[in-house]
Amino acid sequence: MKTTPSRVLAFIxxxxxxxxxxxTMTRVLKAxxxxxxxxxxxxxxxxxxxxxxxxSPHPDYINAVxxxxxxxxxxxxxxxxxxxxxxxxxxRIALLAPRPLDLDLLLYGETVxxxxxxxxxHPRMHLRAFVLLPLAEIAPDLSLPGHGSLSSLLAKxxxxxxxxxxxxxxxxxxxxxxxxxxxx
Numbered sequence: 001m002k003t004t005p006s007r008v009l010a011f012i013x014x015x016x017x018x019x020x021x022x023x024t025m026t027r028v029l030k031a032x033x034x035x036x037x038x039x040x041x042x043x044x045x046x047x048x049x050x051x052x053x054x055x056s057p058h059p060d061y062i063n064a065v066x067x068x069x070x071x072x073x074x075x076x077x078x079x080x081x082x083x084x085x086x087x088x089x090x091x092r093i094a095l096l097a098p099r100p101l102d103l104d105l106l107l108y109g110e111t112v113x114x115x116x117x118x119x120x121x122h123p124r125m126h127l128r129a130f131v132l133l134p135l136a137e138i139a140p141d142l143s144l145p146g147h148g149s150l151s152s153l154l155a156k157x158x159x160x161x162x163x164x165x166x167x168x169x170x171x172x173x174x175x176x177x178x179x180x181x182x183x184x
Contacts, residue, residue, distance in 0.1 A: 009069055010105065011065055011139070012103055012104065013064075013102075014064045014066060015104075016062055017062065018059070021061075022062070022168060025170050028084060038068050044134035044135070046165040046169070049162040050160070063131070065131065075115070090102070106135070107122070107125075110145060126147040136151070
């Protein structure tokens with residue numbers, strides 16, 4: 001994928017396991033289209049994955065990855081993701097709790113940074129099939145800074161349970177394709 005002039009290609013991880021994740025995704029995509037200096041570039045299929053790192057029973061997650069061409073700074077985009085989560089009912093009351101929405105800023109171009117609120121690339125994305133598989137669907141030739149190619153990383157997480165949902169696709173908002181970019 002390529003960026004448009006003066007914009008950076010950012011990848012966002014979507015996850016939800018409460019409420020109606022498919023309706024939530026539609027709402028999220030509309031919110032992305034409304035962000036300033038931001039164009040929706042691509043969206044993966046939906047995937048169903050088992051919760052990771054939890055000790056109590058949780059419903060499966062619905063996951064996807066979204067690509068945005070954005071002129072927002074990494075922190076401004078991260079803050080927008082938090083606002084969208086809050087608007088969709090996310091309250092951060094417990095670590096690893098079920099949630100109606102989880103948006104992770106996975107990659108922001110080739111940026112490598114760490115602040116008190118944001119680390120790029122996302123520090124655990126290379127360990128998660130529910131991120132890597134949908135990301136590979138929309139950007140198969142991508143390499144993660146410090147971790148290598150998606151194909152090599154996918155081989156390391158092949159034991160994680162994840163299934164592509166073939167009969168339901170994300171509903172793209174009207175006009176979304178003004179930001180679509182060709183795959184590299």
